[in-house]
Amino acid sequence: MNIDDDAPLLTVNGVGKRYGNRIGCADVSFDLWPGEVLAIVGESGSGKTTLLNCLSTRLEPDAGSICYRTRGGEMRDVYQMREAERRFLMRTDWGFVHQNPADGLRMTVSAGANVGERLMAVGERHYGDIRGKAIDWLGRVEIASDRVDDQPRAFSGGMRQRLQIARNLVTHPRLVFMDEPTGGLDVSVQARLLDLLRSLVAELGLSAIVVTHDLAVARLISHRMMVMKDGRVIEHGLTDRVLDDPHAPYTQLLVSSILQV
Incomplete structure (x- = not known):
């Protein structure tokens, strides 16, 4: 059964997290729609990573x-699910792209095995089919098929990040969380990776929530943007509107600081 595109894929209502007396995030509410990319932006310590970790369980x-x-079209509270259900969701219907690819890959097994593990999580068992799909996905993220048996530690940072993307997308998830996906990469590598991400998200009709401190990344990849400060959402709207006509003084400061660079 296909999900109704007129209904939200994710509904977040009043989410908050504290660390003792310190606010991680507070009273965050929004809907995410099928095929939509939402960027969560803000300075270090703004609460964006705490929020992402809460959203992704x-x-x-x-x-x-x-x-x-x-x-199946049923709206489920993810924290009312059994732990096994949540784990299965993360292995199949959801993906999580870490800033440091080593956190999202098994560094001591081959590139093909990294991709194949996700396929096995959804019931694939035929070795030839798994290897074939792994090679296909390596090609889709611009990794040569003759690297399928190489371990990720033999790859550059940009290649590791592309491998992590292939590992996440091979099961055709509907929702992908990304934590600073271009952080720590050279500018030229960032640009190539962003082009790849943007084309894959559009091709697959993915929904995504992307945390970034880089407003240029947010503009390139997202439809909507939330700006966070001190754990709270201070502005929320279409990405171009927020960046071209920021309303909140803090957002104005963020945008002007980028323009002055």
Whole structure:
């Protein structure tokens, strides 16, 4: 059954997380729609990574609800699911692209095995089919097929990040979380990776939530943007509108500081 594109894929209501007396994030609410890319931006310490970890079930919030529309069309609170259900969701219907690819890859097994593991999580068992799909996906992220048996530690940083993307997308997830996906890469490598991400997201009709401190990345890849400061959302709207006509003084400061560089 296909999900109704007129219904949100993810509904977030009043989500908050504290670390003792310090606010990680507070009272965050939004809907994410099928095929939409949302960028969460802000300075270091703004709460964007805490929010991403709460949304992706890596960190349990103290308040609020996060509801996901399953492939069957049912809206489920992810924190009311059994732990096994959440783990299965993360291995199949969701993806998570880490800033440091080593956190999202198994560095001591081959590139092909890294991609193939996700296929096995959804029930693939035929070695030839798994290897064939792995090689196909390596090609889609611009990694030569003759590198399929190489380990990620033999790859450059940009290649590792592209391999991590292939590992996440091979199961055709509907929602992908990305934490500073171009962070730590050279500018030329960043540009190539962003072009690849943008084309794959559009081709596959993915929804994505991308955390970044780089407004240029947000402009290139996202439809909508949330600006965070001190754990709270201070501005939220279409990406071009937020960047071209920022309303909140903090957003104006962020945008003007980029323009002055």
